[in-house]
Amino acid sequence: MQSLTLSRVTKSFGATAALRDVAFAVAPGERVALLGHNGAGKSTLMKIVLGLIAADAGEITVLGAAPGSAAARAGTAYLPENVAFHPALTGQEQIRHYLRLRGQDPAHALPLLARVGLAEAARRRIGTYSKGMRQRVGLAQALIGRPRLLVLDEPTSGLDPVSRREFWTILDGLAQDGAAILLSSHALTEVEARTDRIVILSQGAMVANDTLAALRRRAALPTQLQITARPGAADAVAEALAGRRFNGVRVDLVCTPEDKLARLGQIAALGAMVEDVDLIPPSLDDIYRHFSSEAAQ
């Protein structure tokens, strides 16, 4: 059974169509990234999944129940965009509060805070925390009680690179334990390596929903080949391959996915003239731009 299913979900705010006929599902243990420009509808979709706002049309099931129902809330954790807490409470008091709301032992607060790297600051008021530290308090509360579905709205914003890596490690562990994870992000490069599937929203419409490899294939974006020639051979290499010389030793080629192997064969045939070759597949940024602009037309 899927942890989360959406079908034909539609939502407007006045004249603004925030979501149009969005349909996808998230299975247990799966990490799905929701990508889209500002205003694409990511946060709106998450709030509908959580039952905070109602969809105008469409069906949603969260852990087999209706969004916002007691059963759905009991198994779902949420990290809102720009998460905030009362500044007068300490991190430890805030997490104890959330533990008690979920019927858990408040003594787990310190271990939870330690898990997100906040052991030192646990007894300081949240008013003194940086944005990244508040984000980590937000993550700590989302880990309470082994949730079966995590809905994380831009969870890595405000985190430094080290905390980001720790964050993704925690997430990997949760997914291995069978939790379904839906997260939105702007940091495309890290999403690339750490999620199983990508859903792209563009102006409220879902324009892609697939694994990264499949999206690459569908977009059929050109691959870049960077050839490093032996000193002095750059011009000859460029001529032989009809490529563009980039500097003293480098020649750049662009080719379609189908041409890739043939081109590599040509390069190999040049033998000693070529020192090295790098293959640069289209990045997630390129794919993302491809599907977003395709939809806009």
Next chain:
Amino acid sequence: MTPVLAIAASELRIALRNRWVAISVAMMAIFALVLTAAGSGPSGTLGVDRLSVTVASLTSLAVYLVPLIALLMSFDAVAGEVERGTLALALTYPGARATILAGKFAAHLAILALAVAVGYGLAALTALAGDARAAAGLAALWRLYWSSLLLGATFLGVGYAVSAWARRPGAAAGMVIGVWLLAVVLYDLGLLAAVVADNGGAFTRHVFPWLLMGNPADAFRLFNLAASGATAAAAGVAGAAGFVPAWQALGLMLVWPLGAFALAILAFRKITP
């Protein structure tokens, strides 16, 4: 029950750190002491002990001060969470919306209970020290105490409703001051003007008592005056205490907090974070 207690504990902690506990207690203590000091001069109203006199003046004080403290504590309850951006997360936790309000209510009522206890306690001690017969007024003081909490509970509920309805703390603050002025000052002035104009006619005898009951502050005043039989000491609007039996006023005192809390829940349910 645990979620309500968890929310109440956090709210109490916040109120302590924001000095709301200290402010409420200090307000009640200072006003109660000033009042007893002012009233203790030419003591010995014939046949009445000093504590009973104190209770009568505390009643007039409570009508103004208890709703004010309750409204000041409650106006931020929902609007503040909306503004800080903490409400969306709170609403994804298990438990009904009423649970959140109930937790805040428990904390705020506890603070009010403490503040009123300190204020009345100080006034009572002063009266007991100056008059050996003052113990006779203890029953009236106790009645004043719990009815003050019912009054406070009503205005806490009103404050939450306003807070949810206004959505922004600034607007909510302005609105609760408006509510306070209307309920405890202007309402009585309006009725008084009508009574004077009516000059003992049908309005004064039949409509006026019901209008009094339509305001929680007046219901509180009527209940305490009617119950203590101290109508003579009351002036103006409260002179109508004789028209209304104490049990009716008591019934209203109990209904008002429930009504106000129900109103708050209705307003809170309308909020989408």
